[in-house]
Amino acid sequence: MISFLKVENLSKHFPVRTGIFHRKEHIVRAVQDVSFELEEGQTLALVGESGCGKTTLAWMLLKLIEPTSGRFWLNGQDVAELTGPDLRQYRTNVQAVFQDPWASLSPRMRVFDIVAEGLRLNDNLSDGAMTKRVDEALCSVGLRPDDGHKFPHEFSGGQRQRIAIASAIVQRPKLIILDEPVSALDVSIRSQIMNLFKDIQSEFGCSYVVVAHDLGTTRYMADRVAVMYLGSLVEFGSTDKMFDAPEHPYTQALLSAALPIQKSDDKPPIVLRGEVPSPVNPPSGCLFHPRCQSFIGDVCSSNAPNWRKSGSADHWVRCHIGTEWG
Amino acid sequence: MSNEPLLDVRNLTTVLDLAAGTMPVVDDVSFTVGRGETLGIVGESGSGKSMTANSIIQILPKKIGRIAGGKILFDGRDLSQFSDADLTKVRGREIAMILQDPHTSLNPVYTIGNQVIEALRLDDPRQPKRSLLGKAINVLKKMNVADAERRLHAFPHQMSGGMKQRVVGAIAFSSAPKLIIADEPTTALDVTIQLQYLQLLEGIQKNTGAAIIFITHDLGIVANLCHRLAVMYGGRIIESGTVKDVFAAPSHPYTQALLRSVPSIDTKVYRLYAIEGQPPPLTEEIAGCKFASRCPLATDVCRSHRPDPKPGRSGAVSHEASCWHLGETL
Amino acid sequence: MGRTARLSRFMLSVPGAAFIVLVIVLIIPALFADLIAPHDPYKANIRSRLEPPFLFGGTTEFILGTDRLGRDVFSRIIHGAKFALGISMVGILLGAVVGTALGLxxxxxxxWWDATIMRAVDITFALPSILLALALASVSGPSFELVIFVVIFVIWGYFARQVRAETLALRELDFVARARVLGASEYRIMWKYILPNIVNTIVVLGTLQIGVVIILEATLSFLGIGIPRPTPAWGLLVADGRQLIVSSWWISFFPGLAILLTVMSVNVLGDALRDVLDPKSRSV
Structure with missing residues (x-):
């Protein structure tokens, strides 16, 4: 069976020049050898701290930046090889909602034009049919068709995010990339928007790739989670299994650093040493070893760990602990 | 030391004079902060939480912001009656401030050492800078700034956000303030860095006995860091009490809804509670409860009459909520 | 506030006063020169040479006096407004179009585009425009076309630089990324997403350039390489009175005053417009 979205060894390296005359060139490995699969109608969360490469990965899926190496397929089609009408089809199938609803809507376009843009570019619809589609999309996100005449600045943050969502769903895409879709919103608005995403998914059957740093959002939205650290995946699996029994020390630290409203246990939180190292000069061996609370010795600092299956099914982890090394 | 609180804010009202009219951004707000205590002020953008904090040391928008009523008793003195010159002596010394964005709260053209020493010299500007070097290093070390001696010569842009926020913290604590106002200090930081920072803050507070007002939208931080909290909505405090009481028995429908709308990381939730609608614009004059337009429990009295604080559901003395329907559960 | 109240408040402010001055000195004369001017600006009249202005020993017939050939200074200034307004409008419009397109x-x-266009801007800024005009005039002789060309040459770089700077900031915003995700072409993104967001800047910049252009036109005409005689361009009028500045000061003084008032009010208006249209540069 062909998987819906398949990503294989995707990498993105950025050259950075330093020094007064920009003569020294370094490579930043923003994303390094990332592979995963996603089934249709499911939600995958990319989780990690700033600089871990989750947004770069999402932008590659959106074809906003080209991968340095690796490939990915949507419904069995190699996305890198798409041209002409197939590329156009990809543009309608894959949509995005960005973090900041103040930056993601052009201030000089009316809401109707913002929502209709995708249809104008990719479909040949009559004016009447287009208006109908736009009105439907506005209604699906809880706005009124009248709102189409207004400009974005007449709306609050939550409503603006609804406009962005309407413009993402108007072409009935199969995959929507959500880049921190609620983190710029107020607490009381976040749950409205998260619920809206769930409603849209059950109505249209689309899949989501959510970029998130908030673990509560992740647990609520995602079926599967990919944890990233310094450009690499370190743990991947079903959300429930990973939140209930995280195996990678970084995931454990991340979960314990989240400050829940109700503490479920009195375990003291894991406080990590230091900060995320520079991706220009990543650590040897396991990328996480300089900060790892479960560091087990030379193997961590000299050998990069391979993927291994965790105790439960549908859950993989990249750590020496639990292998013959550990 | 007496039993009276360090800060006693009574019926504070702060307004902005805009072209469209006078806008009460802080509307008859009263609260206290005890010595060595941490008070969390929770609210969404536009709830007036930052304006409340800014009113205490009166850093309001120039020309349009002013305190229209109430008292701000700090250590027995009413700050609302202070002249600008007197306030300058309080700011940065007795009351220090940590702001959200570490990238803009440090001056990019001065070294870290320069800025820390500048803060240390506030008390006596004649002190030679050299003599304060050791003290500056100490201050930075207290905030766990690694490699403090070398960092003195670093510029802000050479440091990470987390490290800069520690420097800001070090500057805030350098004058041994009695009160620190922290306005969303960790919002720009990653979770693991946030945890490091909050633990540091807690540790230093224990050592110095400073009180903290922690302004945040994050209920998780309040639950884990603060002793007491005040929930703000539309410029008013709608519920206040100890963290334990309020989280165990949230009484105002807004507080209840807020707690239920935050997704848990421990259990799978299938449907989150969502508060429909959005906060009313502050320019709108509302006679009754400001939450009434979004509240499923609202009745006519809510829309016409402003509720006064009443004992909350926990029954504890300090727990109060302003709602006409305290008996009902959302 | 009602519309009338807002209007009267504006008229009483400094930009409002500048606006009124501009309308009186530049716009009304330029549009209705033939109706307002009491005399033919080109017609010499030997009998009434060097008449002083009214109140300075002259008569109401020549309210601002006459020049060496007996032409009415007032009428010549009125007709000169046509050229001041016309040249600045056309020159700025063309300069703005060229500069905006290249900056975008x-x-x-x-x-490669960026490097080439920006070097071209640097070169135009480095070339002295007066010398360029002199060189060109020595080949083709003074003409309207030459003035327009020099105006475009001098101002397009300001538009290109400013538009480029704003474009650099705007292209990083998510709404541009969103347009790409939707499949919009580069051309469409520039035209429909970036350009509408910099129109305000262009308008403000254009207004502020009016003063520059009027001065430039006057300078070129004064030097005899701008608008050819006997056209009553303001710069030429000032030049006409050059030798008689001590005895018959009014020949140069009143056209000079017209230039001064126009340029000052345009600049005040431009600053006010910037505060309204361009919130980024507003000082808080």
Whole structure:
């Protein structure tokens, strides 16, 4: 069976020049050898701290930046090889909602034009049919068709995010990339928007790739989670299994650093040493070893760990602990 | 030391004079902060939480912001009656401030050492800078700034956000303030860095006995860091009490809804509670409860009459909520 | 506030006063020169040479006096407004179009385009425009076309630089990324997403350039390489009175005053417009 979205060894390296005359060139490995699969109608969360490469990965899926190496397929089609009408089809199938609803809507376009843009570019619809589609999309996100005449600045943050969502769903895409879709919103608005995403998914059957740093959002939205650290995946699996029994020390630290409203246990939180190292000069061996609370010795600092299956099914982890090394 | 609180804010009202009219951004707000205590002020953008904090040391928008009523008793003195010159002596010394964005709260053209020493010299500007070097290093070390001696010569842009926020913290604590106002200090930081920072803050507070007002939208931080909290909505405090009481028995429908709308990381939730609608614009004059337009429990009295604080559901003395329907559960 | 109240408040402010001055000195004369001017600006009249202005020993017939050939200074200034307004409108419009298009391309497409266009800007800024005009005039002789060309040459770089800077900031915003995700072409993104967001800047910049252009036109005409005689361009009028400045000061003084008032009010208006249209540069 062909998987819906398949990503294989995707990498993105950025050259950075330093020094007064920009003569020294370094490579930043923003994303390094990332592979995963996603089934249709499911939600995958990319989780990690700033600089871990989750947004770069999402932008590659959106074809906003080209991968340095690796490939990915949507419904069995190699996305890198798409041209002409197939590329156009990809543009309608894959949509995005960005973090900041103040930056993601052009201030000089009316809401109707913002929502209709995708249809104008990719479909040949009559004016009447287009208006109908736009009105439907506005209604699906809880706005009124009248709102189409207004400009974005007449709306609050939550409503603006609804406009962005309407413009993402108007072409009935199969995959929507959500880049921190609620983190710029107020607490009381976040749950409205998260619920809206769930409603849209059950109505249209689309899949989501959510970029998130908030673990509560992740647990609520995602079926599967990919944890990233310094450009690499370190743990991947079903959300429930990973939140209930995280195996990678970084995931454990991340979960314990989240400050829940109700503490479920009195375990003291894991406080990590230091900060995320520079991706220009990543650590040897396991990328996480300089900060790892479960560091087990030379193997961590000299050998990069391979993927291994965790105790439960549908859950993989990249750590020496639990292998013959550990 | 007496039993009276360090800060006693009574019926504070702060307004902005805009072209469209006078806008009460802080509307008859009263609260206290005890010595060595941490008070969390929770609210969404536009709830007036930052304006409340800014009113205490009166850093309001120039020309349009002013305190229209109430008292701000700090250590027995009413700050609302202070002249600008007197306030300058309080700011940065007795009351220090940590702001959200570490990238803009440090001056990019001065070294870290320069800025820390500048803060240390506030008390006596004649002190030679050299003599304060050791003290500056100490201050930075207290905030766990690694490699403090070398960092003195670093510029802000050479440091990470987390490290800069520690420097800001070090500057805030350098004058041994009695009160620190922290306005969303960790919002720009990653979770693991946030945890490091909050633990540091807690540790230093224990050592110095400073009180903290922690302004945040994050209920998780309040639950884990603060002793007491005040929930703000539309410029008013709608519920206040100890963290334990309020989280165990949230009484105002807004507080209840807020707690239920935050997704848990421990259990799978299938449907989150969502508060429909959005906060009313502050320019709108509302006679009754400001939450009434979004509240499923609202009745006519809510829309016409402003509720006064009443004992909350926990029954504890300090727990109060302003709602006409305290008996009902959302 | 009602519309009338807002209007009267504006009229009483400094920009409002500047606006009124501009309308009186530049716009009404330029539009209705033939109706207002009491005399033919080109017609010499030997009998009434060097008449002083009214109140300075002259009569109401020549309210601002006459020049060496007996032409009415007032009428010549009125007709001169046509050329001041016309040349600045056409020159700025063309300069803005050229500068905006190139700035947009430089800022949005970057790379080779950016490097080439920005070097061209540097070169135009480095070349002294007066010398360029002198060189060109020595080949083709003074003409309207030459003035327009020099105006475009002098101002397009300001538009290109400013538009490029704003484009660089705008192209990083998510709404541009969103347009790409939707499949919009580079051309469409520039035209429909970036350009509408910099129109305000262009308008403000254009207004502020009016003063520059009027001065430039006057300078070129004064030097005899701008608008050819006997056209009553303001710069030429000032030049006409050059030798008689001590005895018959009014020949140069009143055209000079017209230039001064126009340029000052345009600049005040431009600053006010910037505060309204361009919130980024507003000082808080």
């Amino acid at each position: 391309i430089a800022g949005f497409l970057r790379g």
